[in-house]
Amino acid sequence: MDTNVRRRRLHKAIVDVQANIYNHDVSLYTQIPLLEISLSEFEELALDRLQLLRIIEQASLKGPKMYSEEWKNTIKEDLLKNNLKKFVRLLNGSGGQSTNDIQARRADYISHFILRLTYCRSEELRRWFLNRELEWFRLRFMVQTPQSILKFLRLNKLEYIPISLSEKERMQNELIASIPGMSDVLCNTSDFYKVPFIEVIPLVKNRRAYLKQGFAYIPMSDLVVCIQSRFRASLSESLSYINHKLPLIDDDRLTDLLYNLHLTYTGKNYNYEANNKDGIDMDNFDNISRKHFPLCMRHLHETLRANHHLKHHSRLQYGLFIKGIGVLYEQAVEFWRQEFTKIMDSTKFDKSYLYNINHQYGKVGNMTNYSPFSCIKIIMNNVGPGEHHGCPFKHWDASVLRQKLNEYGVPSEGVNSIIELVGSEHYQIACTKYFECIHGQPATNIINHPNQYFEESTNLAKISQPKT
Structure with missing residues (x-):
């Protein structure tokens, strides 16, 4: 509590010093904020900004036309749902000067520059960040009054x-x-x-x-179209410049955060404790995988059944997934043992593979209860020849993906829609479309996590079951 009070006081002092930076709800971010903030606030602002940009990305993919009233309302609702009220405040078009208004603009300003440090490191990251920031800029500009626009100019x-x-x-x-x-x-x-x-x-x-x-x-x-063009050029140039200077940052406290932030999952944590203590019906596991697993995990399950083996990264991705859906430790050991011992003896399994399972369940090493991989982490993984982990929508050749979708009974119209989304690099939206094609109705939210897919699928099955 004392820390929070101190942080609020620090924020207020900083606002007083740099009030000229936070004087409008819309910003071109031309002046680098020269201030000191705590490491915890640095991380908090970074995660909030990341969540904001992901919400904007997914809003138009839920159906509403970009920049329509429905699209704006969808974003507002999702921001409120995720307790990001400070960003909602910037969408009111009021241009208020209260402490809360200035704090909201301050958070927006600083978080933008923090994410520049993360998203400058590759062409793919720069392109994603640039597009989202342009959408966020236009979204705020659209709600400004004529007087506020003149002030901005x-x-x-x-x-x-x-x-x-x-x-x-x-x-x-x-x-x-x-x-x-x-x-x-x-x-x-x-x-x-x-x-x-x-x-x-x-x-x-x-x-x-x-x-x-x-x-x-x-x-x-x-x-806004003219101003966006200037903003795009300026931000693009800045990201390239920062990318060259980033190696000069010599602070171990920031390095891991900056290099891994884009992989950070900001949704529900599908941890082991939250699941059914009775575990999963392993006798019906193949049927469960066909009905409720996302494409990435269904492929891993079927590959395991066919080859009786998975390489390390595939075992890790799949092992944490089945752990997250409720497979108990004892069930997991028996499941992997039964499959692997079809091509090796129990001694080799215990010597070479049992430790990995124990490690996933926090039984050895640092005793960490590892969470399942999110979509973004899976998408950003490297997949080498002969490996089966990763995201099919990102890592598979289009012809292979099309063949697999046809094999799984996805209608031709759905296959074409999925391939089109993949071509536009909307991999999670493609997975969401796959869910809709398999289940005959859309998911309630954009798929951001394999375990979310499983949860939505099983919930849908419960709803459709006849009442006794």
């Missing part, structure tokens, strides 16, 4: 000057005809800006701007 020294009233009146007909949804009343009450058409290519492409002599005329609400 002034604070960031962006010289976008509206055309004169007489010029607007001369081209009113053209503006109304060229911009979808533009009416006489809206045209009269809106400010329009003359910008080089090259800055608003997306608007030109979608025929949402009036073009004349190399310039595009756009309403204030579409200025």
Whole structure:
């Protein structure tokens, strides 16, 4: 409790010193925050930001059109559900100056720079981070009032000057005809800006701007497109720069966090203690795997049954998964022993493989009760030749994936949708679509964890069972 009080006081002092940084709900993050924060707050802000960006990523994949009211409401609901109220505060468009408002902007600002350190390290990470930050930027910009937008332009020294009233009146007909949804009343009450058409290519492409002599005329609400282009260029350059400087960070306390943050699972922890103490019906395990296992785990189960062996990383991924669904330690030892001793004797099994099972269940070593791997950790794993772990949607060739989906009875339309999602690198959404195809109805949430898939599948089976 004392630590929290001290942290709140520290936050307040920092805000007073750097008030000029946290003066608007929307930011281009041009000024590096020069302050000291505790290691625990550093980690807390990083995880909160990561969860925010993942919520934004998944919102549009749940069905709502991106930037629609339904999409915005979905994000708000998920933020509230995950106790991220500070980010919801930035979506109110109020531009408040209370302590809570400033604290929310401070958390947003600092957490952005923390994640730059994590997501600068590869092209794939930079691309993901850049896209999510652009979506977060636009989401906040959309709720700003005209007065707040003008304040933002002034604070960031962006010289976008509206055309004169007489010029607007001369081209009113053209503006109304060229911009979808533009009416006489809206045209009269809106400010329009003359910008080089090259800055608003997306608007030109979608025929949402009036073009004349190399310039595009756009309403204030579409200025975000111009500003986003600048933000993208600036952030992209910054990420490349930080990537070159990152090796200079010599702090063991931060290294592990920064290098592994993108693998951090931010959802439910499917730990061993939370499961049924009676274990799983191992006599029916093959049938359970067919009905309730995600594709990655079903493949590992069937490979084990066929080859009577799995390599180390496959055993680890699959072993922790079945532990998480409720397979007790004694059941796990018997399960692995029965399978492996089909190609080796018990002595070799005990000598070479039993320790790994004991280690997974926290019986030896540091006595750690390891949790099952999340989707993001599985996706980011390296998979070598002859290995069967990893994510099928990420690591399998499209032709192999298509063949397996057909084999498992996924309709051709569903197969095409899954392959398309995989091509767009939406691996977890592809898994969610697979769930829908297998079960005939969608999952309640985007699949983020193999054990979540199992839980949703078994819950669905319980609901569909006839009442006695």
